[in-house]
Amino acid sequence: MTDVPATTEVETGPDVETGAAVEALLGTDTSRFRHDYLEVRGLRVTFGGFVAVRDVDLTVTQGDLRFLIGPNGAGKTTLIDAITGLASATGSARFGGKELLGRGTHRIARDGVGRTFQTASVFEQLTVLQNLDIAAGARRGPGTLLRRRRGVPEPVEQALELVGLSALRDTTAGVLAHGQKQWLEIGMLLVQDAHLLLLDEPVAGMTHAEREATGELLRRIGSQRVVVVVEHDMEFLRSFADSVTVMHQGQVLAEGTVADVQNDPAVVEVYLGSPVVSDPTPPTGADATPVSATATKENA
Amino acid sequence: MNATPRTSDRLATLLRPGRSRALAGFALAAVLLFAVAPVLLSPFRLGLLAKFLCLAMVAVGIGLAWGRGGLLTLGQGVYFGLGAYLMAMHLKLADAGPGGVPDFMSLYGTGEVPWWWEPMRSPAATILLIVLVPAVLAGLLGWAVFTRRVRGAYFAILSQALAAAFAILLIGQQQTTGGTNGLNGFRAFFGYDLTDPVNQRMLYLIAAGVLLVMVLVARQLMVSRFGELLVAVRDGEDRVRFLGYDPAAVKTVVYVVAAVMAAVGGALFVPIVGIISPADVGVVPSIGFLVGVAIGGRATLLGPVLGSIAVSWAQTTVSEQFPSGWIYFQGALFILVIAFLPGGLASLVRRRRRGGAAPPDPRDDDAPTDPAPPDPAPVPHTEGRPA
């Protein structure tokens, strides 16, 4: 089952340049979400006695490809969990004018919030096509559900092309390569018609070329949707991030452009003690102009 | 769209028998059930087969709920019993005549028919209730536990306890349910004399027809988008939730379908076997339903049916020869299949098929998309996450 046909390997991977599909997919019906933004205020998550996320404020607008970084345990994933209803939280998280906290996960998803997971989570026993078709179908009625799928819905076809998995549409998702699974997940977010995309380490384990392709894709998506990316890869971040939020011990440590946060002494201090970052060029040190976390917020 | 056969398509196709094969399979089954069996088998063996077909109906539902939906339901005896008891109540009342009192009530009870027996005087109401009561109970229970995300082992154990409680309840209400004796001694089925061999054959044919219809329903559910969604819920309930679906609804639907199938099987079991007692609905028979499903192949369409019939048949014939040997045989078979061949015998068949040539048109399949990878072990991953 591991013998993914060699002929297909040539053309896998997001293909943003030939992006008629991108326009078709991203361009459809974004009007109702245009100029929407994610607004998090005073968000707090506790597990038992442990405060995982402490009074986080965060604003992300459309067109601002936001990266969320921080050492392990900083609360990045928990923050996403809270926004998507997986972890119960206090405070406020609004998107498209709607309060997200306190609602069921599937209802939040229906309001246009989608996410991916650290370990790509696709339905391994279903084909690529079936995965996308399910992602596209949350609003289907019983009549449609109880009938067999005939043909491929337009958005699914576009997504297949966009994430470069057209040739593998009938392959069981479980046998896809790691990067392909992550593209599939992104594709699922797109057909799901998510307008807030929360991506948890989307390029982990990818080759350099694959990262570049993914980054281009994210940039394209980010221009039309609200996108938050959790990522450890600093090179990737420098190439594609419009802005960065640094979290540490459940709090927002700094926020701003890549350059801003790289020069932030607080950030430097945290990261020097942490081996997680594979950053080949460490921040330039304490003599750089200090930028306070509160000040950089205006950039957002 | 592009219809050129792709290499990857072949892969997918290999997992699915072609449409012609499915059609041939159904036709063969229909011929066997409707033409061959009634001719070849003695009335006694035909009656046995009819009973096995009723049990196979439960298996179809379990195949859907467990094989496809990942819901290990250890309490199907409850729904089987509901259908059976409702039917048995009707038959008892019909035997007693209009306004009459079933014999056992005057013997062991007050000689008054309790109010909740009354609707079963009407044949139409009985048939309606046989479907409605299990559907409503399964719907309520399923919705309650699934929305609270009780799943995996928790659900299995709860459903098992439900079966235990149901049997105790039945036994305790001797005056109205017949207690351990259950309900038996029926004379007629909707006016037809049950001792007449012609009518017994008719019952067999009805059972065969109903089973075929159920298999078709199951097939439609499996190949539909709902079937794909069901597999998705089984393998990644949380992921499905993040796509905007409510997995509880999906699970509840399949649980209800399985419950109704079990109830219909139970309802037909009663006139065919002539008795329903708590011994047929408790914990042990409930697990017994799973044996055939597991051995046949839980995630396939026909695996549960064939497995269930084969196991019942083996139980009858082997136990005729070796009473205690049957238990070793059944136990060992069950252990070996579950541990080493989780896809059931169906996965052996499919494994062999993979060696064969691919059908001409890869997309022209009419069979249920089987989500289980053929090799090495189709593991319907169920959430066993402890917290």
Next chain:
Amino acid sequence: MRLRTPAATRNLGGLSLAALTVVTLTACGAQVDSPGADASAATGTTCVDTSGDTVKIGFLNSLSGTMAISEQTVHDSLQLAAAEINADGGVLGKELEIVTEDGQSEPTVFAEKATKLITSDCVAAVFGGWTSASRKAMLPVFESQDSLLFYPVQYEGLEASPNIFYTGATTNQQIVPALDYLAEQGVESLFLVGSDYVFPRTANKIINAYAAAHDIDVVGEEYAPLGHTDFSTIVNKVKSADADAVFNTLNGDSNVAFFKEYSNAGLSPDEMPVLSVSIAEEEIGGIGVENVKGQLTAWNYYQTVDTPENAAFVEAFQAEYGEDRVTSDPMEAAYDSLYLWKGMVEKAESFAVADVQEAADGVSFDAPEGIVTVNGDNHHIAKTALIGRIGDDGLIHTEWSSEEPIEPDPFLEGYDWAQDLS
């Protein structure tokens, strides 16, 4: 991506629906209210073959499952009786050929296997069954196939089928004498403990009616689910009710837990005796002699019964199955049942069901328990009632006897106080 036509599905559905409709329409048999229904009801066209040197009979006991504990013993004594009869020249000169089937402790299996024995194996009679549920399940089979069942266990009465011979006690040969005995001993209050199933519930109905007519207070009535293992609450209730005696209709395993709890709670046979109707010699070993010694039982047979027939029976049984084996009432009743059938057949000079039924009345047998006689009206057996006390040796010793065989009265029609019962 080619779209699939739905034709295949539709044809298929149509095909099977059509087939179903056709066969259903054409395959209508007799309706109950149509003329001739009664004739077709008794279509038991027998296939019993008596032309050769042998005649087939069926033994149907649970050899697996929960009831195997009890039914295996019955099976053993049936085998013993068959071997004896064959050694003695068979029945009407024909050797008995035994077909054994396993009831698997499930009523539906009993019904299924009974059908098989009658219609496939063509046996002349079937011997077996234990639980009421198994008998109730088999009854319609024997009636519709017009065959014979010999049922060897004491039971709750309220039944009489022309196709069943009941060779164990009915209520007026066990429960009523037991109550007579207790009343004689001056018992004025009773506590009833039973398993939650048909025999205890029916027995307790009778006991309540008896008590009402004989100035006995029933101070408590408790039922435990079958397989119940914790009797502390029930024993607490028994203890606080402080009755003169306990009438115990618990079944099987529950007796063990009950008696252990009973003696642990400091209750003894001297202050509050327990009279049991389901504990035979077989069960005493499992309960533990120290927990039940001195308690009372009501049966029609004990291993200690002092008759030459019993001495021979016990000796033969132990020679066959081992010195450590004990004999009990249901085993003896099963043993009797085969000899009674032999007596009926030889009196009728025919194996045919109708002839046997005809000849049944008055057939008697010098059984280990004493003489037993078939009542042709209700197909039960006249038996002597014995109250016994469990001794240190684990056997039961007769304490009181009705002296005379009691005529069976399954519906208690001869008892004034029981008129409202059914």
Next chain:
Amino acid sequence: MDILLNQLFAGLSLGSVLLLAALGLALTFGQMGVINMAHGEFMMAGAYTAFVVQGVIGSAGVSLLVALPVGFVVGGVLGLVLEATLIHRMYHRPLDTLLVTWGVALVLQQVARDVFGAPNVDVTAPEWLSGAVTVGGIALPKTRLFILAVAIVCVATLSVALRSTPLGRRIRAVVQNRDLAEASGISSRGTDRLTFFIGSGLAGIAGVALTLLGSIGPTLGTNYIVDAFLVVVAGGIGQIKGTVIAATALGLMQAFFEYSTTASVAKVLVFVVIVAFLQVRPQGLVTVRTRSLV
């Protein structure tokens, strides 16, 4: 008042029985995710061990005390064999362990039937456990006090062992994060086996203790297995504390429901209460909060 105290004791006693039956499950199911339906048959094996030990030693007074550790070993070894042959290949599919072990349970029951015969056998309670202790007008049967004590000792030993011995730490480490534990050099295979050995051994002890109360027959285990699983489910997974509370609560409920209604109705009521309870707390009474998701 006496009745109230009597029932209180009856409930506690029943709770201790349930606890003994469920404690091993709390380890194998709660900590390892294995749904061992043969747990009841391990109890049965323990009970037959008591029977055999009594036959060898003769004296009832000593044999019970000898049977407890021997029963632990017998149950444990059975568990070890089961783990090594079947369970270890199935950790990733817990529901299948349920079915496999059910098949094992069937076979074990039949083995018992063929080896020891279908009828029940009896273990004589030692002289020093006969009768009752009267406290404040309430007669407390010594056998039940003994079982209560055995349950308490088992719980105490287990929780101390889990908390403060290197073995216990290894078990907890593997339970909480198998991969990490393996990366840290803990052999998860060894730890799995050990956990299963101890869990199954506890079933053996439970079986020995139960000989004081009920029958010893092939189906002994089936009478307890459903209730034992309900205890673990209601108690929540991962901590012994939940199991203890749930067992006690279930025992008390059963005793008081049974007193005010009947034993049958009480069983049904207890089930209803558990379902309702799981509506409120789907993960049981005591849960380990965890961040691991999906």
